[in-house]
Amino acid sequence: MKRRESGSGQRRISPTNNRQSGVNIMKILITGGAGYIGSHTCLTLLEEGHEICVVDNLVNSKEAPLARVQEITGRHLDFQRVDLTQKERLRRVFAAHSFEGIIHFAGLKAVGESAVMPLPYYRNNICGTLVLLELMQAYGVKNLVFSSSATVYGEPESVPIRETAAVGPTNPYGRTKLMIEYILKDLYQSDPEFNIAILRYFNPVGAHGSGRIGEDPNDIPNNLMPFISQVAVGKQPRLSVFGSDYPTPDGTGVRDYIHVMDLAAGHGCALEKLCQNPGVVTYNLGTGRGYSVLEMIAAFERVSGRPIPYQLVDRREGDIAVCYADPALAEQDLGWRAKRGIEEMCTDVWRWQSANPNGYE
Ligand code: NAD
Ligand code: UFG
Numbered sequence: 022m023k024r025r026e027s028g029s030g031q032r033r034i035s036p037t038n039n040r041q042s043g044v045n046i047m048k049i050l051i052t053g054g055a056g057y058i059g060s061h062t063c064l065t066l067l068e069e070g071h072e073i074c075v076v077d078n079l080v081n082s083k084e085a086p087l088a089r090v091q092e093i094t095g096r097h098l099d100f101q102r103v104d105l106t107q108k109e110r111l112r113r114v115f116a117a118h119s120f121e122g123i124i125h126f127a128g129l130k131a132v133g134e135s136a137v138m139p140l141p142y143y144r145n146n147i148c149g150t151l152v153l154l155e156l157m158q159a160y161g162v163k164n165l166v167f168s169s170s171a172t173v174y175g176e177p178e179s180v181p182i183r184e185t186a187a188v189g190p191t192n193p194y195g196r197t198k199l200m201i202e203y204i205l206k207d208l209y210q211s212d213p214e215f216n217i218a219i220l221r222y223f224n225p226v227g228a229h230g231s232g233r234i235g236e237d238p239n240d241i242p243n244n245l246m247p248f249i250s251q252v253a254v255g256k257q258p259r260l261s262v263f264g265s266d267y268p269t270p271d272g273t274g275v276r277d278y279i280h281v282m283d284l285a286a287g288h289g290c291a292l293e294k295l296c297q298n299p300g301v302v303t304y305n306l307g308t309g310r311g312y313s314v315l316e317m318i319a320a321f322e323r324v325s326g327r328p329i330p331y332q333l334v335d336r337r338e339g340d341i342a343v344c345y346a347d348p349a350l351a352e353q354d355l356g357w358r359a360k361r362g363i364e365e366m367c368t369d370v371w372r373w374q375s376a377n378p379n380g381y382e
Pocket of ligand 1: 052053054055056057058059076077078079080081082083103104105106125126127128129130145149168169170171222223224225
């Protein structure tokens with residue numbers, strides 16, 4: 022007879038874990054924890070008292086943020102350099118710990134690159150998730166928070182976007198996210214012991230207030246905020262504003278920028294929600310307010326005191342005019358709402374970028 026991978030049933034969260042603050046202290050596996058959002062979430066969850074193990078293959082990150090997270094919090098986390106698609110390596114991590122919950126950040130995320138090389142995106146994001154889910158099932162770990170994206174909505178019919186809006190991603194990266202959402206729902210149908218929170222992030226920006234951790238793109242940044250901050254610090258000569266003829270007040274694209282520390286807090290709230298056995302739940306994590314590219318440039322100039330030279334260029338293929346969340350469901354169900362505005366987002370990015378002009382190098 023084939024040996025079971027683990028003898029345990031589902032690990033429920035023990036009520037004896039309750040501490041004075043009311044937070045259920047959990048042993049959590051964080052995939053992709055060395056990355057931008059993952060490292061900020063590790064920091065927040067360590068501060069809440071959770072025990073953390075990170076697996077990351079460092080394909081788009083470095084180990085340095087994890088060292089800094091431990092410095093800032095004064096707490097230890099376990100790091101294993103593992104590629105999720107390598108099942109035997111990941112199995113050893115499951116065998117060595119008794120996880121009560123998983124936060125799954127690991128994935129490739131560059132929209133443009135996903136159109137140029139879709140197969141590595143499908144392999145990495147889908148196969149990595151399947152391996153993770155198989156091991157979760159085998160080891161009876163059935164609480165999962167998954168990083169999805171507002172990109173699953175594609176071109177929205179109307180804004181603000183609710184979770185019930187039609188989905189229709191327009192690029193391979195977005196399709197991997199939507200496919201994983203379907204896989205998670207099918208898994209739950211087959212095994213209702215699973216509790217899964219699907220979090221659809223809008224546009225994460227900002228950095229921890231210490232200025233010690235932040236976003237550190239490997240190459241020329243694809244996203245607006247890291248590009249602006251690299252212009253401010255002199256690493257890029259000027260910003261190209263993609264499109265000035267959108268049907269928006271100033272003609273430039275409008276997005277819902279959310280501070281990464283607010284996003285990190287949302288993960289703590291989602292873990293708490295899983296303790297109530299909700300089944301599969303899906304939440305938008307955004308602020309509910311959109312800002313244009315020109316508004317973001319102006320805010321950054323205000324807080325940094327640096328000029329941001331820019332030129333108006335053609336639209337970027339695949340971009341949409343306006344995208345912002347209706348975050349009411351997350352507030353109602355999770356008691357979570359974004360607290361930080363764009364001034365704080367820009368201030369924290371500037372503190373990080375000016376103190377670390379070459380990122381973690
Ligand atoms: P990131 O690239 O900084 O972090 C992802 C981490 O996953 C990296 O550290 C990378 O090395 C790791 N990784 C990738 N493939 C792996 C694999 N096979 N095995 C092990 N580790 C692997 O990205 P981020 O901005 O922190 O995003 C985190 C998650 O949130 C991703 O799933 C991303 O798709 C999603 N998301 C991000 C944004 C955004 O704008 N940043 C928006 C919506 C959703
Ligand atoms: N933009 C520029 N110049 C740049 C970069 C961006 O003008 O150099 C503009 C874009 O056209 C858009 C806005 O700035 O109007 C924001 O662009 P980003 O690339 O920062 O973000 P996107 O909204 O295109 O996409 C991001 C992530 C996706 C995620 C999505 C969720 O890259 O992974 O947010 O809403 F799915």
